[in-house]
Amino acid sequence: MKTSHRLLGAGHVETFPPPTAAMHMSNPLSKLAIDRTASPPPRRRKRRWLIILIVLLVLALLLGLSRSGRSTEVSTAKVVQAWPSAAISQLTATGYVVPQKKAAIASKATGRMEWLGVREGSKVKEGEVIARLERAEQEAQLAQAVANVEAAKARLRQSEADAIEAERSYRRSTELLAQGFIANSAHDNAISRTQQATAVVGAQRAAVKQAEAAVTQAKVALDNTYIRAPFSGVVLTKTANVGDVISPFNTSVDSKGAVVSMADMETLEVETDVSESSLFKAKQGQACEIQLDALPDLRFLGTVNSVVPSVDRSKATVTFKIGFSERDPRVLPEMSAKVSFLSRPLSASERSPRLAVSPKAVQEGAVFVVREGKAHRTPVQTGQSLGELLEVRQGLKLDDTVVLDPGPLKDGAAVVEKKP
Structure with missing residues (x-):
């Protein structure tokens, strides 16, 4: 049986006898007192640490799963077709297709037109009657x-x-x-x-x-009541109809000056403006490659036919006229064109496009191709530089999506394309 002690002042200690059963019975609140001197059982303490350890393991597992399922955000690019001329292009300029020989056909006489024998797109020969006035x-x-x-x-x-x-x-x-x-x-x-x-x-x-x-x-x-074609060509536009009054000077409000406009399609050329600062890159007789917006899959050979010997003050440019070395019936006047001034003429093997990709996608002879949300490492065989692109000879096909600057990306990693 334990005794209790209480320290009094001046070094005196008062001793109390331990409580007896009778005392406990006489005080009911004593039953509710917590004995803090008692230590928990060893089994209960081990169980508590085991639960904490399991919870930590579950949290770590969930964190690892969430990290493993997260997709890496990457920049991508398409495999495209590039032309070998990009490697030898010194200058690129834009312009329009225009006919060197073009005319608005009118009558020397004044009268009412009674017959018109052509329409837009009609081919006519030199001297052929295309319209007739009342005579x-x-x-x-x-x-x-x-x-x-x-x-x-x-x-x-x-x-x-x-x-x-x-x-x-x-x-x-x-x-x-x-x-x-x-x-x-x-x-x-x-x-x-x-x-x-x-x-x-x-x-x-x-x-x-x-x-x-x-x-x-x-x-x-x-x-003069007969209106004839001055040269062989194609009718571009029709500006008068049967019954209209034709006047060479178009003196009245209701009269028409020209009946049709026509052009010689054999004289089509591209007119483009070259800035003064780039004149040293272009000269007469230089080989060119012509690309038309209307025919993006074709390239036409051309040559600088002439240079206009004057400078446009407002634009600080000089007009170059590039003739087509080959004819195509699909080429029409006023088409938008892009001209590449080449350092040398193209060979026959350089007339066809080649697969190309951004050099940023090639890493140690391979690229990462994105398929179904995953990046697959694919070995490739590259060739020469085609302007800002790199020729791909083997390993890829047109319109494949590749990762730019893959870095430490792993084969099969889940990726998502960055939004522009």
């Missing part, structure tokens, strides 16, 4: 001019007959004067009549020529 008035004028020629010729024949008769009178007068049968005055009158008859013949011959010139003029006026 009744011109035909009447021609007929009158022809009649005037006949009348002038009749008067000429009459004057020639009079001249012959005057010549005969002059010869008789000369003979009679020699024989002394007539006076000198009568002979002088014969001479005057002969000279007058000769002058009248000359005047009538001039009148005939004048009448014939009027016929020619009337024929020209009639011919």
Whole structure:
């Protein structure tokens, strides 16, 4: 049985006897007192540490699973087609396809159009009639001019007959004067009549020529009612229709100046502007490659045909005209074009596109191809540089998605593409 002690002042200690059973029974609250001197059982303490350890292990497992299922965010790019000309391109400029030979076809005469024989896209030959104006008035004028020629010729024949008769009178007068049968005055009158008859013949011959010139003029006026193609080409636009009044000077509101516009497709070329600071990279006769926005899968060979010898002050550029070395019926005027000025002509093997990828995707002879959300390491065989891209000879196909700057990425790792 234990005894209790209490320390008093001045080093005195008061001793209490241990509580007895009777005392416990006499005080019910003593049953609720906690004995802090008692230690927990060893089994309960081990169980508590075991539960804590299990909870920590579960948390670590969940954390590891969450990290292993998380996708790595990566930048990607597509495998594309690139052209070998990019490796030898010194300068790139934009421009438009224009025909060197182009004209707006109008009539020299004024009148109402009664026939039109072409439409947009029609091919015409040089001298071919493409439209006709009303020509009744011109035909009447021609007929009158022809009649005037006949009348002038009749008067000429009459004057020639009079001249012959005057010549005969002059010869008789000369003979009679020699024989002394007539006076000198009568002979002088014969001479005057002969000279007058000769002058009248000359005047009538001039009148005939004048009448014939009027016929020619009337024929020209009639011919002007026919509108002909000045060269072989293709009709681009139609600006007038049957029934419209055509005037060469377009003097009235309702009249039309040009009937159609046409161009010679054999003279198509690209006009592009080159900045003054880049003039040393381009010159006349230089080989070029032409790309059209309308035909992105094709490249056309070209040559610098001419350089306009003046500078545009507002843009500080010089206009270059690049001719097509090969013709394609799909090339049309006003198409947008991009011209690459090359350091040398292209060989036959450099006329076809090749697979290419960004050099940032190639790491130690391999790339990571993204398929179904995972990055797969794929060995590749690369070739020459194609501008900003790198040629891929083996290992990839067109439109494959590859990872840029893969770094420590593992084969089969889950990835997600970065949003732009």
